[in-house]
Amino acid sequence: MVNPPLPLVAALCPEGDRTKVVVRGELDLDTGHRFDRILREALHRSVRGVDVDLRGVTFCDCAALNILLAARRQALADGKTVALLGGSPMVDRLLALTSTRDLFTGPDPEGADATGRQGRHGEVPDRTDQDLRAELAELRRVMRTRPTVDLARGILMAYYGLGPQDAWAVLVSAAESAAAEPHTLAEDLVESARGGTPLPAALRAQLSSAIARVHATAG
Template sequence: MTAIHPDGDRITVKVSGELDLDSSERFRGVLREALSRSVHGVDLDMGGVTFCDCSALNILLTLRQRALEQAKTIALHPVSTEVDRLLDLTGTHALFARPSPDDQGAPAPHVPDTETSEDADYDLRIEVAQLRRAMQTRPTIDLARGILMASFSLSSEEAWTVLVAASQNTNTKLHSLAGDLVTAVKGDALPDAVQEQLSSAVARVNSGAGTTGGEAEGQEPAQAAD
């Protein structure tokens, strides 16, 4: 569900519910309309989004590119836990930061020179690469979370916390640790250090002393910067 209303020289779009392939066409159409009606850009209130997949992120990245071509900006604030996690996993938080008051009042004119075009193409290639990586690793991470949920009667958030804690304490990339866990279900043994940290993290979560979801969500992008 979406609602559009003007906010000075920007347009605010409030989004709630699930953002997936089924809702992608409507979501894309609403955002394009909002961008065309705005003077300086679009602010997205995504605090009510309960599910957000890579198809929605792809729409946001495309909209951002279109906005840049028009000397406008796209900002996401506030965002729900689901949206925040997707932005963290893909390293795209900074692309949708809220503009400063000075930027809002006086956006730089768009000059379609060669250098600007090349920079925009480079940024888009980075965004596409980040999106592709997220789409490749996310299924394994989600499967590993499911295994932990079934094995230790954890909630989705608790399983995420366990994965991240074990990843941090063993200095292993989140998606690599998730892959080891999935493989272990098929018969391969987990490394002793990983098994020990997983057990410790589960014990901490069950005792109420685990890390918070916010700490978890910020962990994967930092590890992926190699």
């Protein structure tokens, strides 16, 4: 028996010159538009930025990460920050796999915000330009690979009767076993489904094992 997805529940809590957003439930393509609106509203209400609590999130994929990165980009343009107060294991795994965790650090206790724009005495640290270039490159990479990841999830859902969360779990698990990133495996899977290069036998075995584990858990 497959459990129904948990609905997205969010609350905006003003805290001084920042706004805290507490999110519970599943963050995916279906709830992404609402999550995007909530973050934009929180940024608009805040003076210095938004703190996001994702500890109650039971599912999070590249669609949600893309929304977080877009919110951070808007915050940077407005002289604000987007910081993560904490995340569930699913959120932590996604941030680790995409190397984006450091993009959502909170305000510096010495007075410099997460953009690194200004320190206690108004100086601009030397590493600011490098950090922003790295962040922009990461944002571009995630936005470029998201459509392929979504296609790969759709293939797994159609071929094996998986739900969105299970399809993402299979993709992540198989990628970890292959010592690859999910978007790389997604590209190979989509290419194979389109009649291109077949998946290597080892990769097919890893996908099969991941699918079997998901079905066993659901069953």
